[in-house]
Amino acid sequence: MLRFSTAGSVDDGKSTLIGRLLHDTRQVLEDQLAALARASARRGLDAPDLSLLTDGLEAEREQGITIDVAYRYFATPRRKFIVADTPGHEQYTRNMATGASTADVAVVLADVRKGLLPQSRRHLYIAHLLGIRHVVVAVNKMDLAGYSREAFEAVRAAFETFAAPLAIPDLRFVPVSALHGDLVVERGTRMDWYPGPALLELLETLEPAQNELALPLRFPVQLVQRRAEARAYLGRVASGAVRVGDEVVALPSARRAAVSGIRTLEGERGAALAGDSVALLLAGEIDIARGDLIAEAGRAPRPARSLAAKLVWLGEDPAAPDGSYLLKHATRTVPARIAAVDYRVDVETLGRHAPGPRIAMNDIVRVGLQAQQPVFCDPYLANRGTGAFILIDPLTNGTVAAGMIE
Amino acid sequence: MKLERSHLDWLESEAIFVLREVAGECANPVLFFSGGKDSLVLLRLAEKAFRPARFPFPLLHIDTGHNFPEVIEFRDRRAAELGERLVVRTVEDSMRRGSVRLRSADESRNAAQSVTLLEAIAELAFDAAIGGARRDEEKARAKERFFSFRDRSGGWEPRHQRPELWSLYNARVAAGEHVRVFPISNWTEPDIWQYIAREGLELPSLYYAHRRAVVRRNGVLVPVTPLTPPRAGERAEELTVRFRTVGDISCTCPVESVAANAGEIAAETAAARLTERGATRMDDRSSDASMERRKREGYF
Numbered sequence: 001m002l003r004f005s006t007a008g009s010v011d012d013g014k015s016t017l018i019g020r021l022l023h024d025t026r027q028v029l030e031d032q033l034a035a036l037a038r039a040s041a042r043r044g045l046d047a048p049d050l051s052l053l054t055d056g057l058e059a060e061r062e063q064g065i066t067i068d069v070a071y072r073y074f075a076t077p078r079r080k081f082i083v084a085d086t087p088g089h090e091q092y093t094r095n096m097a098t099g100a101s102t103a104d105v106a107v108v109l110a111d112v113r114k115g116l117l118p119q120s121r122r123h124l125y126i127a128h129l130l131g132i133r134h135v136v137v138a139v140n141k142m143d144l145a146g147y148s149r150e151a152f153e154a155v156r157a158a159f160e161t162f163a164a165p166l167a168i169p170d171l172r173f174v175p176v177s178a179l180h181g182d183l184v185v186e187r188g189t190r191m192d193w194y195p196g197p198a199l200l201e202l203l204e205t206l207e208p209a210q211n212e213l214a215l216p217l218r219f220p221v222q223l224v225q226r227r228a229e230a231r232a233y234l235g236r237v238a239s240g241a242v243r244v245g246d247e248v249v250a251l252p253s254a255r256r257a258a259v260s261g262i263r264t265l266e267g268e269r270g271a272a273l274a275g276d277s278v279a280l281l282l283a284g285e286i287d288i289a290r291g292d293l294i295a296e297a298g299r300a301p302r303p304a305r306s307l308a309a310k311l312v313w314l315g316e317d318p319a320a321p322d323g324s325y326l327l328k329h330a331t332r333t334v335p336a337r338i339a340a341v342d343y344r345v346d347v348e349t350l351g352r353h354a355p356g357p358r359i360a361m362n363d364i365v366r367v368g369l370q371a372q373q374p375v376f377c378d379p380y381l382a383n384r385g386t387g388a389f390i391l392i393d394p395l396t397n398g399t400v401a402a403g404m405i406e
Numbered sequence: 407m408k409l410e411r412s413h414l415d416w417l418e419s420e421a422i423f424v425l426r427e428v429a430g431e432c433a434n435p436v437l438f439f440s441g442g443k444d445s446l447v448l449l450r451l452a453e454k455a456f457r458p459a460r461f462p463f464p465l466l467h468i469d470t471g472h473n474f475p476e477v478i479e480f481r482d483r484r485a486a487e488l489g490e491r492l493v494v495r496t497v498e499d500s501m502r503r504g505s506v507r508l509r510s511a512d513e514s515r516n517a518a519q520s521v522t523l524l525e526a527i528a529e530l531a532f533d534a535a536i537g538g539a540r541r542d543e544e545k546a547r548a549k550e551r552f553f554s555f556r557d558r559s560g561g562w563e564p565r566h567q568r569p570e571l572w573s574l575y576n577a578r579v580a581a582g583e584h585v586r587v588f589p590i591s592n593w594t595e596p597d598i599w600q601y602i603a604r605e606g607l608e609l610p611s612l613y614y615a616h617r618r619a620v621v622r623r624n625g626v627l628v629p630v631t632p633l634t635p636p637r638a639g640e641r642a643e644e645l646t647v648r649f650r651t652v653g654d655i656s657c658t659c660p661v662e663s664v665a666a667n668a669g670e671i672a673a674e675t676a677a678a679r680l681t682e683r684g685a686t687r688m689d690d691r692s693s694d695a696s697m698e699r700r701k702r703e704g705y706f
Contacts, residue, residue, distance in 0.1 A: 001413040070548040071541045073594045080413045101571035222426040236423045265454045277422040290430050314569045390574045397578040399568040
């Protein structure tokens with residue numbers, strides 16, 4: 001299975017690209033096609049507008065833009081895909097971050113005639129910030145540039161220059177025409193000069209860097225059950241692996257114990273891997289509650305109340321100076337405040353600027369946070385599961401920021 | 407140690423994680439259970455999440471009064487087998503209270519369900535309602551979060567949905583508000599059937615091929631029932647059909663099929679040319695924005 005996000009400004013043809021992927025893999029079913037034909041005809045179009053397949057809310061269908069994250073599902077014989085289709089507008093950066101947070105791959109669109117736009121820089125940076133290791137730049141509208149290799153290479157060079165400081169581990173480029181289909185699913189014959197696979201084949205064969213098993217065990221406790229023989233700690237392994245007999249440490253108590261059982265509805269297991277939801281049983285009586293972390297003894301995270309992190313401000317209201325927030329990290333929610341704002345990132349130049357008077361929506365800032373209780377975290381780029389957090393405004397209950405521990 | 411995890415394993419674990427988060431974060435949750443296939447999958451996932459303990463929530467069915475008797479019987483039997491508490495609230499009761507008024511006796515009650523649903527949530531003070539909706543079902547659901555905020559009137563405003571990143575779910579609500587939770591958001595119809603086959607889940611017999619009297623009307627097969635008799639000029643035929651989805655009798659259509667078990671249905675579904683709702687729901691055809699409007703009004 002592969003999860004990928006798509007990012008591109010409204011005119012780059014992102015929605016058409018997804019529509020093309022769904023259409024050419026025969027995922028668009030007859031009633032959807034019929035609805036598409038009707039909707040396109042109502043707009044006076046004489047060919048089905050594939051971008052309408054992914055726009056869903058009334059307001060955006062009327063305006064012809066995407067204003068929220070739409071999740072689309074399709075499968076080929078080789079793989080199941082989850083697509084987070086995210087908007088390109090600056091005011092919806094927060095939705096782009098949302099879609100990117102669970103993606104293994106980012107597909108960034110560019111218009112071959114326009115090249116590296118400010119919007120493209122923003123999307124590349126957000127993909128990097130959210131820890132996406134694989135970025136595929138789909139250089140679109142090749143039909144409008146005569147399918148020219150030179151035009152494609154010029155765009156590729158501009159992107160590579162900008163992205164160099166980001167050190168994206170796997171950055172690739174594919175020339176496509178979403179409108180006509182070249183190199184999206186079918187190769188076509190108009191870009192024989194391109195040696196690589198079509199976009200879909202690339203997505204089918206790309207193996208996301210899964211170093212999760214090599215990471216230390218992180219098991220955030222969701223629930224505690226008193227069972228006949230022992231207490232059971234329910235949760236999902238966030239990283240690493242755990243075997244019966246392993247020695248683990250429980251935080252915050254810092255008490256150590258051996259794993260005496262790993263259980264699911266089906267019965268006993270010898271081990272659990274990152275992504276598995278299980279019940280852990282430990283030898284010995286340790287006081288563990290929801291929000292605690294069971295970690296690999298010897299490679300445990302350091303409890304910290306002072307945290308350095310990057311924030312993407314998601315809330316419509318700016319941050320209140322000295323405001324109190326709730327910081328939710330894994331299964332633990334603690335009161336926290338923003339103690340210092342170190343700098344604001346200019347996503348178009350990757351430069352650092354002095355922070356403005358208040359952190360505003362879509363700002364990306366580096367901050368120092370002070371939590372009232374310790375948090376057991378890892379740097380985000382090392383461990384997405386235990387390096388991420390959100391800030392919640394306790395008055396509105398809104399999710400106001402996405403955070404990544406440095 | 408088995409290293410491979412199938413996509414079904416991944417989806418299952420995600421749903422279990424979401425259910426446990428509800429238990430950990432919400433004071434008074436409830437799970438919508440209709441006896442339909444998606445809610446039966448949810449029950450199985452709840453077993454996986456919580457057994458050997460009881461579920462930390464009751465089951466709730468909003469009964470339109472227009473369900474297939476087989477499904478109601480199955481609903482009751484399954485709840486009893488699980489030993490879990492089932493609460494039923496009916497659209498008929500809302501009609502008696504006057505909060506629901508139908509324009510005609512045979513009007514579809516699907517929209518009226520919203521009213522009864524919100525009344526039940528208010529009556530029993532639920533702060534979280536777990537349902538089996540999936541994002542692949544319909545355009546307006548493609549944008550749903552796992553935890554979807556509903557205001558005091560139970561309405562869904564797309565502009566006010568909270569950003570949802572990673573697996574960090576914000577379930578906080580003020581008094582009178584609630585969240586809808588959709589643990590199987592990322593499941594598709596083929597996934598559902600593959601899971602049912604894999605787990606050997608029992609379903610109401612309607613889902614499997616059987617002989618039934620139907621009339622062909624507007625490109626769909628309408629089941630002949632006392633609520634939905636043939637119209638003037640229509641001729642009933644007996645065909646071998648199965649229901650891909652079961653809902654209100656007045657708006658649910660079967661499809662022709664001889665698939666007799668979950669495995670065969672999974673194969674058929676993978677090759678399907680029409681979406682689940684497109685082939686089978688008479689109410690969704692009225693406009694593209696039907697579901698969105700119903701959600702704004704507090705529907706599922």
